[in-house]
Amino acid sequence: MEVEAVGSVPAPRRPVEPAGVTAELARTRAKVREAAPAGRWDGVLAEVTRLQYDQGLSPLAALQAVYAKLASGWVPPIAR
Structure with missing residues (x-):
C-alpha cells in the first residue's frame, strides 16, 4: 500500500515565555502561592481582590502586599 506525503511535519x-509585567505577575503569584498556608488559597485571593478594590491597587501591587502580609505571619481566613 502506498501513502502519499501530506507535507512536512512542523517542528x-x-x-x-511571558515578559514584562506579565512575567512579574506570574513570578509574584507563584511566590504567594508557595507562601500561602495549605487550604487557604481562596482566602489569599479574596485578600488580593479586596486590596485591589478598597485601596485601588494594581493586581501586581495587591499580590506583593499580600505576599508581605504572609511573610509577616498573617494567616488568611478560610474562605467559604
Whole structure:
C-alpha cells in the first residue's frame, strides 16, 4: 500500500515565555502561592481582590502586599 506525503511535519514549538509585567505577575503569584498556608488559597485571593478594590491597587501591587502580609505571619481566613 502506498501513502502519499501530506507535507512536512512542523517542528515542535517552544512554549511562550511571558515578559514584562506579565512575567512579574506570574513570578509574584507563584511566590504567594508557595507562601500561602495549605487550604487557604481562596482566602489569599479574596485578600488580593479586596486590596485591589478598597485601596485601588494594581493586581501586581495587591499580590506583593499580600505576599508581605504572609511573610509577616498573617494567616488568611478560610474562605467559604
